[in-house]
Amino acid sequence: MSVTFLEEHPFVVVMNVKHTLTTKGLTALLFGAIVLASSCKKDESLNLNNEILNQPGARTMATGTVSSGSLLNSSTFEESNAISLWQSEANPGAITRSNTVAREGSYSAKFSINKTDALISGSYRAEIKTDLMPINSERWYGMSVFLPSTYVKDPIPESIFQWHNVPNFKAGETWSSYKFQNPWRLETNNGRLVFVHQYGTQSGSFAGSKSYDLGEYQVGVWTDFVVHFKATFASDGIFELWKNGSKVLTINGPGVYYNDESGPYMKMGIYKWGWSGTGSTVSNRTLYFDQIKIGDQTSSYNDVAPSSASTPAPAPAPEPAPAPAPAGPVVLAVNSGGSAFTASNGITYQADKAYSGGKTYSTSSAIANTTDDVLYQTERSGGNFSYNIPVTNGTYEVTLKFGEIYFASSNQRVFDIMLEGNEVVSNLDLVKTVGSKTAYDVVKTITVTDGTLNITSRNDINNAQLAAFHIINKSTTTAPAPVPAGKLVSAVNAGGGSFTASNGITYQADQKYSGGNVYSTSSAIANTTDDVLYQTERSGGSFGYNIPVSNGTYEVTLRFAEINFVSASQRVFDILLEGNEVISNLDLVRTAGTKTAHDIVKTVTVTDGVLNIKSRNDIDNAQLAAFHIVSK
Secondary structure, three states: OOOOOOOOOOOOOOOOOOOOHHHHHHHHHHHHHHHHHHOOHHHHHHHHHHHHHHHEOOOOOOEEEEOOOOOOEOOOOOOOOOHOOOOOEEOOOOOOOOOOOOOEEEEEEEEEEEEOOOEEEEOOEEEEOOOOOOOOEEEEEEEEEEEOOOOOOOOOOOOEEEEEEEHHHHHHHHHOOOOOOEEEEEEEOOEEEEEEEEEEEOOOEEEEEEEEEEEEOOOOOEEEEEEEEEEOOOOEEEEEEEEEEEEEEEEEOOOOOOOOOOOOOOOEEEEEEHHOOOOOOOOEEEEEEEEEEOOOOOOOOHHHHHOOOOOOOOOOOOOOOOOOOOOOOOOEEEEEOOOOOOOOOOOOOOOOOOEEOOOEEEOOOOEEOOOHHHHHEEEEEEEEOEEEOOOOOOEEEEEEEEOOOOOOOOOOOOOEEEOEEEEEEEEEEEHHOOOOOOOOEEEEEEOOOOOOOEEEEEEEOOEEOOOEEEEEEEOOOOOOOOOOOOOEEEEEEOOOOOOOOOOOEEEOOOOOOEEEEEEEEEOEEEOOOOHHHHHHHEOOOEEEEEEOOOOEEEEEEEEEEOOOOOOOOOOEEEEEEEOEEEEEEOOHHHHHOOOEOEEEEEEEOOOOOOEEEEEEEOOOEEOEEEEEEEEE
8 A cells, every 4th residue: 555556446436416407507517518528429428417417406507717728627716707607515605706815816716614504415515516527538637725724623524625426327326325425535634634535346335445644734825736537447547646746646447436327526625524423623614726727638737737826935944842741641652763761741751662573773863843853763663563552441642753764755665554453644754744854743542442552554665664652541531421401202222222321311222113233342432431322233224213202393312333343434324314314424433433432412393293213324334322312
């Protein structure tokens, strides 16, 4: 798994799209299909677009300004109607033309969402989008993105650009049954840029997901991106990504795309699905796009790359501050490959210990970006070494310290780090990320359930390495669940037996369900004192609960915990109350972590005497651990 990555599996997509259509919109989209689908048979492309246009809710517009050269679209948002030329999915006023910042000229496109916004297509989003790519076609994309200083780190990610698939109607897929929503997307994730790639088989079965860490994102400057994408299942399929002029990712076919009837379409802006749950520390997201260019197969990097307009230079690096004091009890600190050392924050790192495999290397060179040079002047390195630390089961914050002390050029060392078997650092190239002989720390949170915290390396190019690490115990006594405010109508332990929770609610053994299967674990569950409620589940593609109630308004508390999967994008699903989608694209590992309690409270009005809870799977099976209903 190197940055230049030969992917042998195809991509597949999950998507729930609701469109509205006008006669004017139909004309615009059919015209766009004729312009863009020159490599397809006319009847086939029109039939596909008619299938799409017949879906409820679709609205279409012409896509930007078409150039006379090899560019299909070029927009710098200088024209007063520039925003209206794009198809969009957003609340009114969420996408505007702004003169606050511009990559070129005086204007850019501003995208802004708030947690209090009305849901768009079942989630929080403000995005513009292109027409469908013709099948087996090739596209070049260029764009520049500006994240303002208010774009602070958030543990819940959001997409800033992505490619969506549509159903393969020839294969029998429909808008409600086909797999995979956005298998190619660039996320901002806890202060970093992360590219996520989901892939499957040509028949549409899910095979896996991989994330590529592209380094920390910068605020207050424009970041330029170029993408080269040929959407085909054949061996000539390709996906290439450049960031600020440097190629950061290559995925080759076969398997870059799987749908043999239609290509995907691109979306740019903000899509923050995680606001439907808990864990986010922000309530607003705003960013800007400029210099969007889209070219066909005759285009090249230079045709679509943002122009050489000056990007504000980052402020001179300040003198490195001492390492921050740890926020919690330090369980263990180790100077990998080195001797005992007390850092500027008071942590004493013990001489290298508790390792398996690898070798040591050191340097006497000064290390930039730190006052604790000694910690970064030694390393443990190898193809697959590890540290295995005995700990009490619980939640821990692991600070991993790196410094490239051997190589001076990028792409000479690329590697991954796993915690408890989960890949938490992907394709790390220290020279490309921060430079040679420069301190670089990565902080991750992990839950341990087997009494040993495992840190494991995996090499992609040359040997992996680690300079030092320290572990902080983040486990705290979890408060009992709150007592419900209202009359309890029903409480069910999905997939399990009767249980009385810490808030006094007695959850009845699983009942009043339709469809699904049960699954259980004996593992401890983080973020709760009521582990039993989350150690069982009812799961399936489309199961439900039907609870007789009096007509009225109810508060429904839905309890979840991922007790089967350990990586993001392995299970994604939706929950509907009374037929309305109230939870969209829930990925519990991404949102809360594995074996961690995650509750969502929703209010619903019942008019037919039955409160219906329904599931819908996007990737793998949907699941539910427990629920209770309180009258309001």
